[in-house]
Amino acid sequence: MSTPTDSVELVGDEVTGNVARAVLFAAATSATAPVDMVHPLAPNVPITLQTLWVYLAGVVLGPVWAGVAFVLYLLAGLLGLPVFAGGNAGLGVLLGPTGGFLFGFPLAAMTVGAIAHGTGGLTAPDAVSIPRLVVALLAGTAVVYAAGAAGYSLVQAIGPVAAVSAVVLPFLPVAGLKVAATVAIVRSDALIAR
Amino acid sequence: MTITVADVTYRYNGDGTDADAATAALNGVSLTVDDGDVLVLAGPNGSGKTTLVRLCNGLLTPDAGEVRVNGTPVDDAPVAARSSVGMVFQDPRDGFVAATVGADVAFGPENLGLAHDEIDRRVDDALAAVRMDGRATDRIDELSGGERERVAIAGALAMDPDHLVLDEPFTGLDWDARRSVLNRLDHLRHRGVSVVIVTHDLRDLAVLADRTVALADGRVALDVADPSPEALTDLGVRPP
């Protein structure tokens, strides 16, 4: 053994676990980006499941690490990983018309986490009461769409009403559906024994 | 250079992190692995094999007893223990940290804070030891199962370990891939690295193994140089 090991500062077990989960959530969000589903009622509105992971990250990881997960996601996209919708990447996309949604992801994930878990440390995800969960998810949804509309308005230099009607209203029905699905997922056996 | 496990007991739910079904309980287990030993650790699922090897480099902490690596208790020097006991996990796909072979193998030495020249040298050596030299820029996703296993071994070797522990290294490998991994393990033991192979399937390991240890229900049920087929079958292990 020739390796000096005294100076190595190991990352603690708990932080390592959180880093691993944040990475996997960021990667899952990215992997979801290129696969779009089609809404039966509005075939021209693409449905990406990215916000599903935003919600789940908040509930499962709590505010801090859910925030880290989506900062990581934005950074990966900035540096060229094809993680944004349509397999896109780069600063131009972050500062483009849909960039507001992207910046909304970490904010929303933190909002969901903060409301679901409160300030007294993490609660087991399946122990968060349904009303509290629903409030957390609706608040997260509001943050994503507010950020999306604000970004669109800023980037395109148009008024807030026009921005909301262009990038929020068409997506709202599906947003409700994703909130409902998230509640069901959190209450499913996917989270048992964790 | 030895791993010494002395009267170790490990229970579920010690600290909440061990709800993993892979880590079964252990009851007063003692075991020594010497320099250059090739030890096969056998036993049916749930017998505690995985728990035992994770105790050897401090990934788990025993509830009672002590684990020493090269004479030092694991808890006193986790970095030394983890770099001295290289670990290759079952199905290494989730254990790679980079998209390409060379970058992945470099991860351990980078964490040890080594100089760039030394890191490069270790990556080259480790890849050569598993016959993956010249493949540093290959994408890990495009490797075959056997190549992946060998790169995972190289990742552990790059930390310059005295001991190498492989958890079910042959799962999902075809015959040729299995032979190529075995061949590389034989090569390593001649370099003085002791090798612990965790498996529930002993086929063609007899030639390589100096000793076979079998666990059953969290205890050492067998620790011999040449196990009889009957004894192994009784313990629920497929004999060679």
Added chain:
Amino acid sequence: MIGYVEGETLVHRLDPRTKLFVQAALAVAAFAHTTPRGLLVLSTAVLGICRLSATPVARSLRSYRAFLPFLLAGPLIEGATLGAPWFVPADAATPALASYRVLLLLLVSTAYLRTTRVRESRAAIQRLLPGRAGVVLGAGVGFVLRFLPLLRHDLATIRAAMDARLGSERSLYERVRLIGVTGLRRVLARADRFALALQARCFAWNPTLPRLDPTWRDAPAVAAGVALLVWAVG
């Protein structure tokens, strides 16, 4: 999809930190000077960058055509009126300039992505961000790069399995729920195994950082970035 293209251009050989800085400076300047004259100056700069980095302008822009509806919607919505004359070009001017600004920034970032490997960008982040944030985010980007294809594969198999079991007849809600349940289970299982591997490989706060070697070539690029920032603020 835009990604790294092997090459030997001047921009390829710049330090990734320099390129990130120039990109950021250009974005700040573009937001500060969204005027015909400002955008003209920036267009020259952007076309110069594309030239130096061998970035094909028309082909790159075509790859972003998904943004076209958003870019057109802005000027159309603002310019439209409910009665005659139906469209006021003057009202549409500002949003149109904004749309043009988006195109410029997309081109610059394309030039960055085509000339910079993710590995180099990662090294830049690890050196630019201080302390533990740099370790988590720098290493994290590398880890995401590793897991992206695995999770793509996971999600594809989940969808295929779902389609095989009369999935296309299930309601949208049921499909989203199923993808979430199965996907979350895989994500958490992979995360557990990955965390264990990180621990076994001594994941540390003070690793050896990747090599980056800025050269004299970076000096003019940094100077150009500073000039853009000064112009943006002044």
